[in-house]
Amino acid sequence: MKEIKRLDFSLLENILKGIEKPGRYVNSEVGTKSKKFKQISDFYDLVFVALVFPDIYEVGMSNLGVQILYDIVNKNKDYTAERVFAPWIDFEKKLRESNVKLFSLENRIFLDCFDLIGFTVQHELLYSNILNILDLGGINIKSEERKEDFPLICAGGPAAVNPQPLSKFMDFVVIGDGEEVIISILERVKVCKDKNRNKGWFLKEISRLDGIYVPRFYRFHYYKDGRIKSVEPAKKVKKASVKDLNNYSIVRDPVIPNIKTVHDRFAVEIMRGCGRGCRFCQAGMIYRPVRSREAKSLVRQAVAGIKSTGYDEISFLSLSSSDYRDIEYLLEKIASSSKSNRISFSLPSIRLDSLSPKLIELIRSGRKTGLTFAPEAGSQRMRDIINKNLNEDEILDCIRMAFSKGWERIKLYFMIGLPFETDEDITQIISLLKKIIRVARDQIAGNKLSRLKINISINAFCPKPFTPFQWVKQDSMGKLKDKFDYILKNIPGRYVNMSWTEPGKSMIEGALSRGNDRVGEVIEGAWKSGSKFDNWTDHFKLHIWEEEFRKAGLDIEFFTTRGFSSSEILPWDMIDIGVSKKFLLKEYDKSKKCLQDQDKI
C-alpha cells in the first residue's frame, strides 16, 4: 500500500510568507467534504481522487463542474476527493525553491500520493498548466513513461473533447458528462487497489464504458502532409451523457470560498445543452440534447441552498438561461420565498430575443446584477451565417428595455474572424454599436448619462471540433489585427469600453483545439520553455509557441488558416459526440448559402 504523505501546516506557513493571497492555499472553507484524516480509522483504504482545476483558486472555485464532481465523489463512503488548483507564479517559485511538491487543499496530501488525478479542462490555453501541475506534483508528465505507476491521470471538460493534443500525457480522457462515469471509474480504481490489479487491466476495463477514451488503444497513421490517413481501431468512443438531470440534486452545500472568487455566488444549473444551433458554438453541440431541471424541485433546492450557504446572489447557469421554460416562475418563487434575504439574481446568458419585461422586472427586484448579451455579429448577413437567429430590431428592443428599467451599463459580446466575413460585416459592428448607444441614451435621464457604459468584448473566432465550422479556415493573425485596428479606430469612444483577445492567443488556441497527437510534443516543449497561464495576457508568450511548433516540424497554419476538407479524417473522429458529422456538414453547407435555420433537436 502506498504511503499517504502530507504537508505539515507549519511547513506550509513557512512557505506562505510573502505570498500573494495566501488564502488560495489554505483549506477550511465552509462546505468542504473530503474525509477527515483524523476521523477515519481506515483512511488509507479510501480511494483518493484529486480534482484538479488547472487555473488559480479564484477561477477554479467559480466552476460549477468541480463542485458537482466533488460533491458526488465525497458522498460515497469509499472515496474521497480533494481539490487542487494551479499555484500562482510566486507560490510555484517558493514550492520549487523549497523542494515541496504540490499538494491538495483539504488534507494537504501530496499530488503523487493520490490514486487518481482528474483535470477539468475548460479551454485549450490551460494545457501548459496541466503539465506544470503534474511536474510540480513530482509526476512524470508522459503516460508511457509512468508505466505501472499510480496515480492514474485523466482529463475531461470541453477542451478535452478533442483528446488528441493531451493524449501523450493522459492515461484516459473522459468525454461528456462526468456525474455517472466518475463513479464507474472509481469502482474500478477500488478493485485495482483492493485486488492489486495493474494499470493495463484497469484501462481495458474502463475502455468499455461510454465516455472513456484510452489513447494507448488507438493508432493514428498520417500522410506525409500531416493529414490523418487512418485510425485504428474504427470503434468510436460514445460520449457519456446523463439522461435526466433531475436524478442528480443540485449542490446545495457547495464549498464556499473564503477569499473572493470570480463568481462569488450560489450557482444552480437549470439546464444543460442549448436548443439553439449557433454554428460556431462548441458547447451548443457537445452538450446536446437539451435537458432541463424540473422547476418545482429546483425552487425547493435553490431556496435550501441559499439558506445553507448564506449567499445573497444566485446565478442560474445554462447555455441560454432565458430559454429555460419556467424561468419566470423560478425567479418569482425564489424571490418570494426569500424576501427578507435580499437575493439578487444573475443570468449569465440571456438571449436578446427572450428577455421579457417580466423577467427583467424580476432580475431588478434584487440588486441589479450585470446584464450581458451576445449579438456576436454586427450585420444581419453574418448573424444568419452563424445561425444566431436574431434581428436588429430584437437587439435594439431588448437593450431599450434594459435601459428603460434603470440599467446604466451592459456588456456585449462580439466575434470577428467569422467564416465568410467581409469588411462590411466589421463596419456593421460599429454601426450597430452606434445604434445601441443612441437607444440607450434616449432612455437615460440627462444627469445620469455620464454613468452610461457599454462594455464590449470582442473575441477572434477559433473553429472548434464538433461544430459546423470545424472545417473552416481561421483568419490569419495579420487579418485579425487589421480588423481589430479598424474597430479600435472607429469605435465610438464615449460610453464604450472595449476589451479583446490578442490575435496571437486566438491563433494558438485554434491550433491546439484542432490539434492532433503530434501537437502534444509542442505543448510539452512550450511548457518546458516556460509557458504557463497562457490565458493570462501578461503571461502568454507567442514566440515560445511559434518556436515549439517549428521545432516539432509542424505548421501553425496547418491547424488554423488551412481549411480542412470535408472528406479528411479529423483528429477527433474517433469520438462520437452525439451529433453526426453529416449533420455538421449539412449545417456548414447551409451557412454557406446563408440559410437560416432554427434547429431544435
Place this chain on the structure above:
Amino acid sequence: MINQRNACRTKIRFKFYKKDEFKYLSHLDITRIIMRALRRAELKIEYSLGYNPRPRIVFSPPTPLGIESLAEYSDVLINENISGQGFKKKVNLQLKSQMQVIKARKTAIETANLMNDVAVSLYIFRLESCYSDRGILEEFYKTMENDLKKSDFSRAIYDLGIEQGRTGSHIFFLKLFGYAKIFKEDNNEFFKFNDFYKYFTSWLKDYRIGVREVKKEELFVLRENMLKTPMDVA
C-alpha cells in the same frame, strides 16, 4: 414600503478571533465570511435604505495578512430582539473553529463607529533568543527600547513592555501599542504594521533573535484619557 426602522432594533457588538488558516484571509474576506455566517444564522440584518442597500455592519481596523488576531470587533444592527449570548451561540454554529465569536453584547444604537473609535492596538511578539544570560538580555531590552523610540515608528509606539515567557527563559513578550488614531490625525496616515514588522525583524536579526509568533492581542479606545476595550465601553 414598511419602514423597517420601526421594527425592534438591536445593535450587537461582538469580538471574535481569527487564527490558524484564517489568519491568511484578508480583512475583506473576513467581512464577507461574517456576513454569510450572519445570513446562515438567519439573523435579520438591517440594510441601509436607498439606491444601493448595504448591510449595517462595521468592523474594527484591519489586521495585517498572516497575523493571528484575538481581538477583531464588529458592530451589527439587527431588526429583532436578541441577546448577546443568543447571538454568539447562533453565529458560532455557522463559523469554523478557526474563527469564533468570543463575546457579544447589546450596545446602544448610537455607539461610536468602531473604525474611527479604536485608538490603540496591542500586538504581542514572542521572541526567541539564543541568550540565556540575564545581564545580556537586559542590555538588549534597553537598546531595543531606545532604538525603537528613535526609529521612524517612534510616534506609532504608545508603549513598550517586556515580559518573560512562561515556557522558559528564552522566550519573551514584547508589547507594542500601535498608536493608530492620533498618528492618523497628525499625519493623515495609518501606522503601517507591516513596515514596522519588517524593520523590527531585521533589527532583531542583528541580535540573532527570531520572532516565533505575532498576535494582535487587544484593541483599545480612549475614554477620559484611559484605555478601555471596545467591550468595556459597549
